[in-house]
Amino acid sequence: MPGTARPWRQPHLTPEQAEERDQQARIERLERVGVMPGEHPAPVDVGVLDTMASILADAVVIADEIHHRTLIAAPEAPSTAYADARPYLNYAARNLHFTDIADWAAPIACKMVDQTARTLALVLDGQFLDVECPWCHGVTEQAPAGGARTWRVYALPGDMIAIVCEGICEPPHREVGTWWRGHPCWPLSDWEGLARRVMPEAEQAAHAREMIAS
């Protein structure tokens, strides 16, 4: 449009200015994510996006195959590579048993679980969980009175994703399958049992009474 000022002008930066701007951006980014010197930020965003796209693609393949064989109405094709995969997963879960492709779909589903776990580890590695350990009650050397958050997620060697209690913690043998560097350690497969152990306090109290009575 004649007479309209250009709303934005390409800035002309000298190489030094550009370098300074990039340096500033790096510093701001580091400050924003709270990464301290010596820590290694995981490439979280890329990993999560890759996993989202891959799970969506696999879910759509399975849903398409089911639709092709059963003609049961399926969700419309996803709008982007990062769309929500859940409608396709729900569709597959509801309708897979009408087909004979379970053997074909099973390894794809296993891959999704595996990828999700790896991505969770990327995001969660080193994170403390906002839970008080039911065995040590958060007693640590720094917090002798308890109450500290001691459950931490680690991606351990061998692709094992585990919760490790870093408190002064010795659960009874039947409550812990593995130890890691002297700390009780629960691999992903035990997390459902763990989740039950950190249920509301009323349940915990009832459970504690049972333990005392037995």
Ligand SMILES: [Zn+2]
């Ligand atoms: Zn503990």
